[in-house]
Amino acid sequence: MGDDSEWMKLPIDQKCEHKLWKARLNGYEEALKLFQKIDDEKSPEWSKYLGLIKKFVTDSNAVAQLKGLEAALAYVENAHVAGKTTGEVASGVVNKVFNQPKARAKELGLDICLMYIEIEKGEAVQEELLKGLDNKNPKIIVACIETLRKDDSFLFWQLKELEEEWVKVSSVAPKQTRFLRSQQELKAKFEQQQAVGGDADGGGDDEEEAVPQVDAYELLEAVEILSKLPKDFYEKIEAKKWQERKEALEAVELLVKNPKLESGDYADLVKVLKKVVGKDTNVMLVALAAKCLAGLATGLRKKFGQYAGHVVPTILEKFKEKKPQVVQALQEAIDAIFLTTTLQNISEDVLAVMDNKNPTIKQQTSLFIARSFRHCTPSTLPKSLLKPFCAALLKHINDSAPEVRDAGFEALGTALKVAGEKAVNPFLADVDKLKLDRIKECAEKVELVYGKKTGGTAEKKEGKPITGKTPALSGAGGDKETKDAATKPGPLKKAPAVKSGGPPKKGKPAAAAGMGGAGAKSKKGPETKEIFESELSIEVCEEKAAAVLPASCIQQLDSGNWKERLACMEEFQKAVELMERSEMPCQALVRMLAKKPGWKETNFQVMQMKLHIVALIAQKGNFSKTSAQVVLDGLVDKVGDVKCGSNAKEAMTAIAEACQLPWTAEQVVAMAFSQKNPKNQSETLNWLSNAIKEFGFSGLNVKAFISNVKTALAATNPAVRTSAITLLGVMYLYMGPPLRMFFEDEKPALLSQIDAEFEKMQGQTAPTPTRGISRHSGGGGDDGEEEEQEDVGNDVVDLLPRTDIGDKITAELVSKIGDKNWKIRKEGLDEVTSIINDAKFIQPNIGELPAALKSRLNDSNKILVQQTLSILQQLATAMGPNIKQHVKNLGIPVITVLGDSKNNVRAAALATVNAWAEQTGMKEWLEGEDLAEELKKENPFLRQELLGWLAEKLPTLRSVPSDLLLCVPHLYSCLEDRNGDVRKKAQDALPFFMMHLGFEKMAKATSKLKPTSKDQVLAMLEKAKANMPAKPAPPAKASSRVVGGAAPAKFQPASALAEDSGSNTMESKPDPKKAKAGGTSSKAKGVQGKKVLSKPNLKEDDDKSGPIFIIVPNGKEQRMKDEKGLKVLKWNFTTPRDEYIEQLKTQMSSCVAKWLQDEMFHADFQHHNKALAVMIEHLESEKDGVISCLDLILKWLTLRFFDTNTSVLMKALEYLKLLFNLLSQEEYHLTENEASSFIPYLILKVGEPKDVIRKDVRAILNRMCLIYPASKMFTFIMEGTKSKNSKQRAECLEELGCLVESYGMNVCQPTPGKALKEMATHIGDRDNTVRNAALNTIVTVYNVHGDQVFKLIGNLSEKDMSMLEERIKRSAKRPSAAPVRQAEEKPQRTQNISANASMLRKGPAEDMSSKLKYVMINYGLQNRNMGSHSETTHTVPREFQLDLDEIENDNGTVRCEMPALVQHKLDDIFEPVLIPEPKIRAVSPHFDDMHSNTASTINFVISQVASGDINTSIQALAQIDEVLRQEDKAEAMSGHIDQFLIATFMQLRLIYNTHMADEKLDKDEIVKLYSCIIGSMISLFQIESLAREASTGVLKDLMHGLITLMLDSRVEDIEEGEQVIRSVNLLVVKVLEKSDQTNILSALLVLLQDSLLATASSPKFSELVMKCLWRMVRLLPETINSINLDRILLDIHIFMKVFPKEKLKQCKSEFPIRTLKTLLHTLCKLKGPKILDHLTMIDNKNESELEAHLCRVMKHSMDQTGSKADKDTEKGASRTEEKASKAKVNDILAEIFKKIGSKENTKEGLAELYEYKKKYSDADIEPFLKNSSQFFQSYVERGLRLIETEREGKGRIAASTGISPQMEGTCVPASTHTVSSSIGNTNGEEVGPSVYLERLKILRQRCGLDNAKQEDRPPLTSLLSKPALPTVASSTDMLHSKLSQLRESREQYQHLDLDSNQTHSSGIGTTLASPSSAAANIDDLKKRLERIKSSRK
DSSP: OHHHHHGGGSOHHHHTTOSSHHHHHHHHHHHHHHHHHOOOTTOTHHHHTTTTHHHHHHOSSHHHHHHHHHHHHHHHHHOGGGGGGHHHHHHHIIIIITTOSOHHHHHHHHHHHHHHHHTTOHHHHHHHHHHHTTOSOHHHHHHHHHHHHHOTTOOOOOHHHHHHHHHHSOSSOOOOOSOOGGGHHHHHHHHHHHHTTSOTTOSTHHHHHHSOOOOHHHHSOOBOOGGGSOTTHHHHTTOSSHHHHHHHHHHHHHHHTSSSBOOOOOHHHHHHHHHHHHHOSOHHHHHHHHHHHHHHHHHHGGGGHHHHHHHHHHHHHHTTOOOHHHHHHHHHHHHHHHTTSOHHHHHHHHHHHHTOSOHHHHHHHHHHHHHHHHTOOTTTSOHHHHHHHHHHHHHHHTOSSHHHHHHHHHHHHHHHHHHOHHHHGGGGTTOOHHHHHHHHHHHHHOOOTTOOOTTHHHHHHHHHHHTTOOTTOOHHHHHHHHHHHHHOOSOOOSOGGGSTTSOOGGGOSTTOTTIIIIIHSOOOSSSOOOOOOOOOOHHHHHHHHHHHSOHHHHHHTTOSOHHHHHHHHHHHHHHHHHOOGGGOOHHHHHHHHHSTTGGGOOOHHHHHHHHHHHHHHHHHSOOOHHHHHHHHHHHHHHTTOTTTHHHHHHHHHHHHHHHOHHHHHHHHHHHHHHSOOHHHHHHHHHHHHHHHHHHOSTTOOHHHHHHHHHHHHTOSOHHHHHHHHHHHHHHHHHHOGGGGGGGTTSOHHHHHHHHHHHHHHTTOOOOOOOSSTHHHHTTTHHHHHHHHHHHHHHHHHHHSOOBOOGGGSOHHHHHHHTOSSHHHHHHHHHHHHHHHHHHSSBOSOOTTHHHHHHHHTTOSSHHHHHHHHHHHHHHHHHHGGGGGGGIIIIIHHHHHHTTOSSHHHHHHHHHHHHHHHHHHOSHHHHSSSHHHHHHHSOOHHHHHHHHHHHHHHGGGOSOOOGGGGGGHHHHHHHHTOSSHHHHHHHHHHHHHHHHHHOHHHHHHGGGGSOHHHHHHHHHHHHHHHHHOOOOOOOOOGGGGGOTTTHHHHTTTHHHHHSSTTOOSOSTTSSOHHHHHHHHHHSSSOEEETTEEEOOTTSOHHHHTTSOSBOOOTTHHHHHHHHHHTTSSOOSOOSSOOHHHHHHHHHHHHTTBOHHHHHHHTOSSHHHHHHHHHHHHHHTTTTHHHHHHTHHHHHHHHHHHHTOOOHHHHHHHHHHHHHHHHHHHHTTOOOOHHHHHTTHHHHHHGGGOSSHHHHHHHHHHHHHHTTTSOHHHHHHHHHHHTTOSOHHHHHHHHHHHHHHHHHHOGGGOSSOHHHHHHHHHHGGGOSSHHHHHHHHHHHHHHHHHHTTHHHHHHOOOOHHHHHHHHHHHHHHOOOOOSSOOOOGGGOHHHHSOOOHHHHHTOOGGGGOOOOHHHHHHHHHHHHHHHHTOOGGGGGGSOGGGGSOHHHHHTOOSSSOOOOOOOOOOOHHHHTSOOSOOOOSSSOSOOOOOOOSOHHHHHHHHHHHHHTOSSHHHHHHHHHHHHHHHHSHHHHGGGTTOHHHHHHHHHHHHHHIIIIITTOTTSOHHHHHHHHHHHHHHHHHHHHSHHHHTTOOHHHHHHHHHHHHHHHTOHHHHHSTTHHHHHHHHHHHHHHHHHHSOHHHHHHHHHHHHHHHHHOTTSOHHHHHHHHHHHHHHHHHHHHHGGGSOHHHHHHHHHHHHHHSOHHHHHTSSSSHHHHHHHHHHHHHHHHHGGGGGGGOTTOSOGGGSSHHHHHHHHHHHHHHSOSOSOHHHHHHHHHHHHHHHHHHHHHHHHHHHHHHHHSTTTHHHHHHHHHHHHHHSTTOOOHHHHHTSOHHHHHHHHHHHHHHHHHHHTTTHHHHHTTOOHHHHTTHHHHHHHHHHTTOSOOSOOSSOHHHHHHHHHHHHHHTTOOOGGGGGSOOHHHHHSOTTOOOOOOHHHHHHHHHHHHHHHHHHHSOOOOOTTSOOOOSSOOOOOOHHHHHHHHHHHHHHHHHHHHHHO
């Protein structure tokens, strides 16, 4: 035996390895205990067991192994190093645990595996589990599969039996139930959701959308097929015999069936397949080849894109085949190919085929376009693409072949549906109505791929910016319109901007100045409908003109006398001016003007008038092109005339406005150049230059002008040449450098002139069009304009004459380029260079050249590589934007060259890539996986060049394809590359990636990294986040468009900064477009990224004139959000590091004047002094600015605290004193963020050696309590006592003493006990001053709090205790009453702020976190400290809470509405009145801002709902209602629902108990308040997600309130009372349907129980509760699945425990028992036998008959044959009951009379008899009365009569007997229960004793007796009821506490200045005064109240 116990002495780790199993078992047990005990996961203890854990798991003894598994689980869960054991332990579990017969062992093994996965070691575990699947033992395999299934992060499948299994699985995606350590936040969120009542369908769609769909393609293994092609494939495919070709194709078809293919070089294979499709004569093979292409496209996806361009034209042309199977195969192929590329890339090829003569090709192409469009969204189908497609399709709809027409209609219809009418209509202008209708009809039928919401994304896109993007709108009108615009479905055709005064569309400052003039003209819709007019004969014209012109005028038109003609013109002009637009016959009038002498008029005055009239007609009438043609010739003829020229130009401009500039200009220029007059030519060109500036460039036919300009440049007349060059200059503004390409072959001298003109224009921006805008007024918006602008650029390039060099790229040339001899290769390349040079501009068709050049990019001869690169550069310039289609097959290979080892080759490659990117934009490069693939290559040169390139390009982009995310993992590996340059470049690129992808996505992407790498990368991400630039705003076209000067501009730069360090979401910026425009044009400094755009030309001095702090709307909130979301560094350091200073600088750049910022961050301290001086100077004048930047100012001051220079420190403290004074005057409250980043650093300075400084700091701390709660200051100062600096410790302790002295014990945080213990530790400090300070502080506390201090301090060492006692003796002060801080020291306590004023407070004062909440915190403290009992809280009479002195001395400065006091009998004063609403001042405005702004504002508004002032309450309700009605804002209420409902039913009670009784109150006011309450509740209960947040207790009280209201007879007497009751009815129905079904059912059951217990409640009340329950029962079949049955059954159990069946049967009505039975019956019916599994929450099932009843019902339903419907059985049951009850009548009556006869129960008996008679009116009670005495008979009759009169009063008794509804939940039920169960309460009263106890308490108080003994009593309910009676959870408890908190808060800050010997009541009702003085006080109070009332009258 000796050996046996030897092991007992061994250490644990050795026991675990012992050979004896018992020793091991004991070791494992001890290890388990040890593991659970170690707190620190990094403790060295863990490492001892690293090698042993595997043995724990694989122990050979089964008993020991079980314990070992438990210990191992604890180890994995708690040890930091556990990850190292993953492989061996998992393998042990799989092989040694999963084969165990014991289920517990397997379970533990599973848990261990899952725990490893949770600590992020999933991959190693999965590996072991997958190995386990190959084990021979089936048990192990099953267990492994089970484990894999439990692992959320693992997906696998086996195709055989899955099909059937899948059918069984519910369609709802499973929710994650276990979370990785890195997902703890997610877990918390999930739990919170569960707590709120599960998902409760709350998020519904949103949540589903949020779950990303897993794309099966991503999960597949890619298959490599190129190597698997048959060896002789390429020979066979060329073979003569079709069978051989077929074999080859079949081999390919088999391979491409793989769903995902490895990327590789498929060029040859595609080329061969394309050849088969295009050239093969056997149609079967064509179909087969098409299938192969489709397979390739599907398997390669985006990687096939580079080949798409080659294949598409071939397939489209092959559609000439008629055979259906070929057509189908081709269709499938081209559709698959389309998905691999973009419409943009293949548009050229498709458009080329559309002009084919073959109708089948045309038809199939149109159908293909229609199918392609379906995959597009408005953004991928821009105008630039729509334009050519629509043009081609319009030809198709006019085709002779019907099938072509149909296909055309379908395609146009699809385009219309996708892009919206706004985008497509301009291209359909010339389509006649029939066809247009046909297109629209097709549009309606189209089903889009991306699920269509009418108007599509286009509308979403437009809707979003409109709302909230018009900050400068005036008044409500503006807002309203914007809302309408945003909510209207359908594409927003007529946006609000049509009204020139309305909000500018898209926030574009009123669509340019000219809008006022031009927009007012009646251009009918968004697009100017062109006015078509047929040409009229001269006779008709004369007739029409005669109708509108005076006769004399027409006669004198061709008079020989010029004066008559002049007079005629004057009359003509007058007539035109007076004519209405609709009446003006423009064509007739201009023809009259053109009548002889017409334009040959010789008198210049007449001519001038004539031209002026033309302009007038064009402006005022509906002027058509037909009319224009009549006059233009004449106008051009006169344009060069010295005297009439300007009038001619004016007329031309007017016509251009009427008929649009492009058409007018074309006509005018053509006419000018068809005549010889050089003056006319030069002036026409001058007019055109001007007109282009005025009208903008959109739509002009550049080609036509250019030929005319060339003519003009060749003119002999220098004026014409000069005008032509000026015109070119203007065009250059719009077209840029491409314009020069048209004139390269001009003479050098001329070219130099042109270049000089262009040089002048360099850097200028095109002016904003001021005319002709009516066209855009409706639909243009910014989008339109941007696209127009882009179009112009593209148009120019499109107009260039391009050469097709396809035929020059011969097979011979291609083979040369690929020759073995490098010299021949070089020749080939030279040839290509010369071909491109000759052609200048080429078409995108370059045949086989790309493949040939691509192979040269990896030529061994570097010279050739460089030559190839220069060819590619040339190619980009020559091909222009069309080079896009070659990015994938030629551009990406150039990037590969960036990895070349030679420097010069890399430089050439970079130049080439840049040249390409300039033409193509970046989107093409970033799409797909190609860039990621390049970055993946571990070539340091390639990596650093590519990252450098991306870092340069990304910041300029506004958006990027999501594929950029694919590069991130490789970017992370670059961050850890061994090459320093790569690391540096990767770090530089990091912020730009983050700018587009956002910090969250980037951080998420680190999850796949090794833990060590992950930490490093995350640290770098944090750093990059601080430097992340803002996204570039869209190009500022609007620069000159800011209408309304700088007023709005002042606030605009904010938006560029809206998230200061630039987070990546565009939405939250108010409007980047406008911001940029405003920013650059106003003086305010807009910060873009980090560049400050201040105007360089401002001189130093006037630069300083503006404000020093710029108000950025929501800037501070955004900064707080960023800090909370860890987007920026938290302001927390021991000494400030550089990154903190940099961050602050960046944040300040947006809101501090640049020059001041330079001073603030200067290296020299004197500049800091200067800055402080300026800040002091501007403090008063810029209050709002200071408040909006307060957080930054305080942070900057904390940096100054770390300076060594005293003068700066003194200056800073001076500034702080002034600042805090200002803030307390402004009633500002520091936010948490401001406090925590400033106070700790200020406290450091309390320990300064210089007295002056210490004194200043103390003064500042003192002032801070005015703007920050003292209780929170306390914690900061408490932290300061832990400093190493003894001076600081001493000062902090003294300051704590001052706080306690001023504010009482409540400031001590977290509890007075803890705080005092902490202070007491300093009594033993080694420094004398600290000891003294600690002793003095505690003495101060003692003076406030008395002997209890010793209890709170706890044990002190003897020495310390004696010192303390000694000091207390010496101070010899007695504890005084609770402190009353002097009023003058606390100015804000005495200011009369009305509740509303605090709402209107400026700036962050709106950070109103709920006052209730703040009070609650204090309340919680008091409750703990005073050891009081919340039961007594609501007994403090409201009248005692008025600050009477205040009212008496009120000299009328604040006119507060005091409602007239109700005439009470004095007894009634002491009834508990509901809401002690302060009438004079708001509850002290201290609050904590844990929540952001909205939450706190909502809290504040909700707290006002319960206000005693009706108007305040109505306003608050209206605000909440408004929030609830706006879907987008309603979420803000989430989390506040209970709070709101509590406030609401508090208000209902207040009305019921107080307002309704108040004679003087106008009943209309009450009705108004009721309707507000009901209205906002209905709004709330229509939003299901919010309605479900209401908890049971609150719903119970809410239903109580509503039912009480429905039964209130006083309401019926009011005029509109019935309407109110009807609405309440509706509301109740809503509440029942929309609330969380479990909560409402539970609430109703509890309410029913209460109402049955409370004798005082009217039977009608219970009846209505039961009706509600029945309604719920009817809803059960739909809701049963969402109900928590266990909870409901627990409630029923409690109900049945309180009301056993027998007792229920004694009820006066049979409703309760029927209700209960029906409920249980329905539940059984719906759930079947399973219902018995739901009794889990019931501890002791035998306490009620529930289980037995359920079993009975189940048995009964099982016995039913099922032939009878359930309903019948139910009826039958109730019928039999009825018979039985009649049989029992006699027994019941006998029982009742027995009760009446007994002394105790006589009242109860009478009541029962009354109920019985009422129910069975025919019941005969005569026999029972016959035998009794006359006295007894009359007693019974009298009793019944009495009850009847009482009952008629509908429960008004309740009010008069002093039961406030609040008590019903607590007191009354108890009393009734005692009565019925006859526990010695013999007085037979109906009202419960608790009420009298309350009365008694009040009376005791009145006489000054002590109520404090209440503490020792158990609560009333427990005194009176059997211990078994469960107390019902009710929100009344919450209410009590909330009310007392409201009181408290008032009392804390509104110290009653009553008699000195009356203790300040702290809301807990313990008044400790002598009886006589208290009585005197009451009299005194009565008198004062009288005085106040009389003075008010």
